[in-house]
Amino acid sequence: MAKKLMKGSEAIAEAAIRNGCRFFFGYPITPQTEIPEYFSERMFEEDVNGCFLQAESEVSAINMVYGAATTGVRAMTSSSSPGISLKQEGISSLCAAELPCVIVNVMRGGPGIGSIQAGQGDYYQAVKGGGHGDYHLIVFAPSSVQEAIDCMGKAFDLADKYRTPAMICADGIIAQMMEPVELPEIRDYKVDPAKKPWAATGYDCKNPVGQRADVTSLYVETEELDVLHERLQGTYKVIEANEVQYEAYNMEKAEIVVTAFGTVARIAKSVIDELEGQGIHVGMLRPITLWPFPYEAVHKAATQPGVKAVLDVEMNAGQMLDDVKIAINGAQKIEFLGHCGSHLPTVEEIKAKILAMKEGM
Amino acid sequence: MAVEYKATQLLTEKPRHYCPGCGHGIIHRLVAEAIEELDVHGDVVGISPVGCSVFANNYFNFDMVNALHGRAPAVGTGIKRAKPDSLVFTYQGDGDLASIGAAEVVHAAMRGEKISTVFVNNAIYGMTGGQMAPTTLVGQKTTTSPNGRDADWCGSPIRICEMLSTLEGTYYVERVALDSPGHINQAKKAIKKAFQYQMEGKGYCLVEVLSTCPTNWSMSPVESMDWLKENMIPYYPLGVFKDKGAE
Amino acid sequence: MLEQCIFAGFGGQGTLLIGKFLACAGLMEGKEVTWLPSYGPEMRGGTANCSVVVSDKPIAAPVISNPSAVIAMNLPSLLKFEHTVQPGGVLIINSSLTDAKSSRDDVKVAYVPATEIAEQVGNPKGANVVILGAYMALRPEVVKVETLIEAMKEELGPRKMKFLDGNVKALHAGMEYVKNHQ
Known part of the structure; x- marks a missing residue:
């Protein structure tokens, strides 16, 4: 299929549809409003025949997703940082009720209302919790429009496979940017009660077949809650063992390894390409899944023979840096370059930082 | 003709946790009987709230989904949009529906969402132990209004039926009570009518049931029935506030 | 080839659209492209700009700090981006809307009275495409003119196809103007 130019937000929406999502509930907020706008037309086209509903709030939207x-069925919502904060009670609840769904966060600068430009300040929120209780989301951080499309398919599949919500952490740049993309074929998703015996697909108590749906996040007895947690934590271990995704770039002769995700990783890539032309070898380890985090891959890259230092670059105060440090566990020198809010690190400053590090070696 | 009083299969045999004299047991039964009589019991999704009836998942013998505090109408919206042919109802108390979930119920009603709500108003927060509800009467003592609800300080109680019946999206709104056998029969008729309308594809229906909470009202079950009659009904008048089907 | 181009102007001048034409043409020629708009309050009656990268190789950053070409459709855009142009790069100024002169002597500067030219060819709303023509004349190595016209067809779509002829005229007029005033 020929590539076509597509805006990130629209590509995300179309990818959801093509992966069988027929239920979208959301609320407008910049810079992701093009996602609900796209669904509001596309869901009602003949080859889709799905449901778009503008909710009264982000809180309601996530609870509508919970219901669907x-x-x-495959259901999703999208929002941007402040709206994702509002959705947290629902996200925690979806995890406890073991309900698959996809949540897209087009991150902008925070905290508070913050800015509407791209941000990366929601790393902790996505990866370390956000809502209350011990839970994890499978979190993808695409760094191109094509990767956002690919992540959508993966997110729906893994959400169903592990009965857990998955999140796409994009940012304002990924959502607003147009890039050439290839879309997957459109596929339908039929609910199979045999595969989802927990789902509310109808139960006749006078003529019982299968089990009665009892969907809840309530486990009043300590022992009952323990059982849930054993199951959840067991699932998380399987996910950690099998679903880590990352990109290793220009690692062969690397002396310095950059760790970065999303848009920032692309800025860093520009620097790496430029320096390579000057005979300075810099590699990159870019997590695609922020959770499960590629601890092993980061450790391996940081301790690869020839590597003398790691530079973590982020558009926040160093949130992923915590995980990079856990991964490296003291085995390599780590430096950090970052800005908070929506202050994007530039090619020039990353280059200057790397050259200074190189100088000090 | 002999009338046999027997249990409905639409309720499980799990022992109820409700206090003596609590209205939830009666209302559960009315809901179950209404569904049974409409013969749609194989395709029902009930949504339980946060509050005393949070355990309703254990008692109703059909698909049940528990919603976060106040979010039942949003959850019901998601379910109904995905399963338009199923009977979908929310079962909510006064704190859940009229306080923390006020936005959700208003907007589900505004959209004319084809779901039904059984709204249990007992003028107090039961589960958390007797705090002031948005429907607590002026002067009524609760653990967070120990000197009685002060209208100047925290406003007057909200009348949900009156408010929601002003919305174009509501199809049928009625307030009933549990204080006498006659009123209980009327309550069942109202609930059945709301479900009937939903199965006919009509808009949002809500039945408010004035109920009792002897434990948190610090009364005997009998005293609480009298209190409901003497104090709640004058402020929350019974009757049909809207019935587009009867117009 | 790595072209990093910023198109900047007021909202409503069609600045984002000419950026799209270029990106779409790049794609049609099998090149790598990115198109990144400014968005938000800036767009509501304020300045609007987009960054377009066209390259033979996969594009790392879609964000441009030092463009190889800047198209300034008005004075605020000139003031914002003039100093960022790479030495040896191109700066095109819509001289219909500003008399300002660039102080840069290390870049190629072109002053194009786009509004007047557009009016002359009978397409008064085509100042943006005139400027794009000027850009095409100064940057022939990025995409071919034929491809750009194909891209215009694609982006306008059947509903706006009636504007194609006027835009093609404006494009050529912009190219001619630059060729005659170099």
């Missing part, structure tokens, strides 16, 4: 997900 209980029936086994």
